Amino acid sequence: MKIFYSDVHRKHYPPFEVFDGGKRVPYLENPDRMDQILNALKKADWAELTAPLDFGLDPIYAVHDRDYMIFLASAWNEWLDAPRDPEVAASLEQNVFLPATFALRRMPRVPGTLLGKAGYYMMDLSACIVAGTYEAALTSSNCALSAAELISSSTVNLPPSAFALCRPPGHHAGKDYAGGYCFINNASVAANWLSAKGKVAILDIDYHAGNGTQDIFYKRNDVLTISLHGDPDFEYPHFIGYADETGADAGLGFHKNFPLPKGTGDDGYLSALDEALNMIKNFAPNYLVVSAGMDTFDGDPLGTFRVTQNGFSEIGKRIAALHIPTAIIMEGGYANEALGTNIVTLLENFK
Numbered sequence: 001m002k003i004f005y006s007d008v009h010r011k012h013y014p015p016f017e018v019f020d021g022g023k024r025v026p027y028l029e030n031p032d033r034m035d036q037i038l039n040a041l042k043k044a045d046w047a048e049l050t051a052p053l054d055f056g057l058d059p060i061y062a063v064h065d066r067d068y069m070i071f072l073a074s075a076w077n078e079w080l081d082a083p084r085d086p087e088v089a090a091s092l093e094q095n096v097f098l099p100a101t102f103a104l105r106r107m108p109r110v111p112g113t114l115l116g117k118a119g120y121y122m123m124d125l126s127a128c129i130v131a132g133t134y135e136a137a138l139t140s141s142n143c144a145l146s147a148a149e150l151i152s153s154s155t156v157n158l159p160p161s162a163f164a165l166c167r168p169p170g171h172h173a174g175k176d177y178a179g180g181y182c183f184i185n186n187a188s189v190a191a192n193w194l195s196a197k198g199k200v201a202i203l204d205i206d207y208h209a210g211n212g213t214q215d216i217f218y219k220r221n222d223v224l225t226i227s228l229h230g231d232p233d234f235e236y237p238h239f240i241g242y243a244d245e246t247g248a249d250a251g252l253g254f255h256k257n258f259p260l261p262k263g264t265g266d267d268g269y270l271s272a273l274d275e276a277l278n279m280i281k282n283f284a285p286n287y288l289v290v291s292a293g294m295d296t297f298d299g300d301p302l303g304t305f306r307v308t309q310n311g312f313s314e315i316g317k318r319i320a321a322l323h324i325p326t327a328i329i330m331e332g333g334y335a336n337e338a339l340g341t342n343i344v345t346l347l348e349n350f351k
């Protein structure tokens with residue numbers, strides 16, 4: 001199995017993030033996550049690490065707002081150039097770019113100032129921007145696009161599959177906003193690219209609701225989107241991911257959320273997954289994109305589920321049994337010491 005990966009992600013490593021209550025903590029979405037996965041993949045004789053191709057900006061602009069992307073590209077340098085107190089300026093290289101004021105989208109005005117734009121284009125305090133963020137995000141989406149291209153062109157092993165080892169992750173990024181460690185929605189960019197060739201289903205198994213993916217495809221009927229996640233009634237991203245959100249306009253009936261309770265274990269998870277997989281079977285897509293977050297794992301610091309390694313094995317087996325060309329896209333997962341084993345356990349079913 002081809003694993004699309006680039007070391008460029010290391011350039012995006014904010015020194016901290018801000019948790020609820022204003023607590024400053026080391027950035028949980030860190031490069032060590034990738035190192036743990038790489039170590040585990042190197043022991044798997046079926047895993048073939050491959051550099052991503054460069055698809056340019058067009059497939060990204062097909063999903064994301066152009067002004068939002070220009071903001072992402074220029075925010076850090078504009079922040080460095082902004083006039084400020086000399087004491088703050090001295091520590092800037094150890095800092096991150098974050099606004100302190102956020103837009104309510106019922107007031108949809110994009111202001112001209114850097115901090116105004118940041119409050120408009122960012123949804124929370126976890127999408128910290130540093131010098132290498134834009135380049136890392138672009139490369140991450142190229143990994144997803146490379147996986148998409150492989151599964152749509154391969155005639156070697158049928159049905160083909162590929163894994164995009166993406167960092168930063170993507171599923172919280174919407175058409176014109178960053179959030180939840182995400183800047184470019186890698187799975188959505190890949191799915192939209194594939195949609196020119198046939199019907200696509202996106203199955204999001206990250207612990208958190210795939211709000212960005214839901215937003216991007218909400219009015220479309222050529223891309224079925226399904227997300228299984230911690231109920232937003234108690235969990236991030238709080239405002240979206242509820243069961244009654246099922247699509248709009250032409251897309252009505254082509255989105256499905258499975259909000260699950262705290263403590264969901266293998267049995268509860270797998271029964272929701274079976275329902276999701278039946279929906280995908282009925283939709284009969286040409287391609288499947290899996291947003292693979294491993295933060296459903298029992299013990300993940302950002303999750304409340306109790307999915308075990310056996311659970312991941314069964315999840316992978318049941319998805320692979322659909323026999324659809326599948327691009328698996330890395331999303332979250334923060335129990336770093338178990339992350340490599342968990343991903344390998346999932347992927348083994350597709351090799």
Ligand SMILES: [Zn+2]
Nearest residue numbers: 206207208332
């Ligand atoms: Zn997550």
